[in-house]
Amino acid sequence: MSTVVLIGASHRSAPLEVRERLALGDREVLEGLPDVIGRDGIEEAMLLSTCNRVEYVVLASDPAAAGDALRGELRGRADLPASRFDPCVYELRGAKAVRHVLAVASGLESMVLGEPQIFGQLKHAAVLARRAGTLGAGLDAVLRSAVRAAKRVRTETEIGRHPVSMAFAAVQLARRVFGSLKVRHALLVGAGKMGGLVAAHLRSAGVGEIAVVSRRYETAATAASRFGGVARRWDDLGDALGWADIVVCGTAAPEIVLDFETMRDAVRVRRGRPLLIVDLAVPRDVDAAVQQLEPVYLYDVDDLDGIVDQGRERRRGEIRKADVMLDAELDAYHRRLAGRGVTPTLVAMRDRVERVAETELARARERLGPLSSSQEDQVGRLVRAVCRKLLHEPTVHLKRSAGRRPSEVERLCSEYRAIFGLEGGDPSSGRRDVRARDAAEDATCEDVDGGRGPDSP
């Protein structure tokens, strides 16, 4: 029986200089994956390659050989001595490997706990494997479980909800004040890196328009072009403050840029519309007294840091809940896997019984002569009902036993196949077997009773 094997390195096990040697682009993945199949019992393969992890997920009939082969392949790619390389790589098999895939998909293994990008990256890896022709039913079942687990963790826990970066915290604040950001305007004061990051997050969150104002217009224009914004002149700052709903300050100025009087004038022009100011600068760009203005909400780096710390704590608090969900999904995966093992036997049993029923119905029609349509219908129903009732207990028993050890399930299926006479032959020969067996039974009865069957008077 094939086993899921996972081997790779992540930010937890390997430093960046090792991970970057292992990382592959899409083209290399597409070219490399087919070479992995067939070697050392590897039947299916997928490669997840991101900035924080490189992991092979394979289905192999010989897990030990497959693990060795892939470890060798990774070592070759890293081109590092074993003493440096080996501690960076981990290998998981069976249920542990599947559980790890579920945890990765749910963001529990990510550098930023609960981050959603990894889900898309895993799906992308599956697309590449499918395109390379190396993804089969086995790994597909694992990935489906991963998708289910990730969706459950995302919707039923708060693991992805709380901000874990200042930029995310700024966007969350904006949503707290305005709700949808679709018709809102953001103003970047200064063209610093952090401000740009917040602007990018706001753009992703759907903010309406972004303007950048800087002492040098060219700097503002360059920054604005990065996220589809517009540049405004420094002299327009007063107007811009009246226009914007969200102001992100991040200049390198040593003194206050937005003083109390400037903001008071801006608030007057705004006619009571709320204003969120995120001051990312150190030293601060915005006078702390601005916080007293109504309705202005001023957050500096310390405030954002506090929100981020809270967010991290709350995400960590959700880990246990997420773990329970992953365990439940892993159980469901195993049940589905085992269920697939009994399905062919169940189908064969039903098929056999239906063929016997058809045969006996045909024989009964020959003896009874033509029946009216109502009689035909009744007889048909009777036969089908008998078949259903006879099959019910064996079906339930087999399905319930699907969760047992694979060897037990195989033995049970084998016994049922023997009981129902399902061993060997194709369906057509199965019918001849039925008639041959029936003929033998009839002959035996006549011989015993001198030509009369057991039910004859």
Add this chain to the structure above:
Amino acid sequence: MAQLLIPVVVVAYVTGIVLAVVGTLKRSGAARGASAVALGIACSGQLALLVGLGIRSGRLPFSYSFELFATLGWAVLLAYLVVLARFRVHAAGVVLPPIAFALSVIGFWNLPEARLDSTWVRPVDVLHVHIGLATLGMAAFFVAAAMSFIYVLQDRALKTKRGWAWVERLPPLDRADRAGLEAMLWGFPLFTVAIVLGLALNASARGAWLSAEAKQLFPLLAWAVFAGVLAARLLRGFRGRRAAYLTIAGFLLGLLTLIGVRA
């Protein structure tokens, strides 16, 4: 019919309120949706009860304070459902439906059967129109006050940078503000017409426009507060915490009207 409807309405109310609380605390979309459905059933059922009450008594169910409570409860629930549909302010489900339920229970519980046959007022009367409009206006002010309350809570949390956890469950600040404004814009004209009719009725019955009764003074004060808030808001952009506090004050003044209504 009432015997059948009352338990249905009560169960629908309780179910809707519980689901609203669960939906807000757990941020469950399914619970919120189910809550809206349950409260919609409660609203429809309660309307049927009020219509039945009117048919049995041969008049609009506004003549007595308990009928007024029951009608006000229904109107508050209706106003909540409207603002929920417009602004998705689910957290208000923790506040408004329980108030609507409490008002309705007070009303229906205390409804004296003997008065159902009273012919104290004619079936349709200017007084009924006055009371009906005032009730609808007050229901809208209930919503405005609830939204203002939510606004104040959000504003405090954002200003003090504390209570981050529960703030997330409240509607965004701006949305609460807009929902409150819209409720006021609906309620104010209804309330104004009700006030004018009330003054005219008083003049007709007592020969004077105004009298020193609670049921006249408080609504006038409430009207004045709302008029001031709306004018300042629409003409001068008066918003924020102070506007919210004044809205709540106006609503409380209007609520005191119920003290003076005939029992």
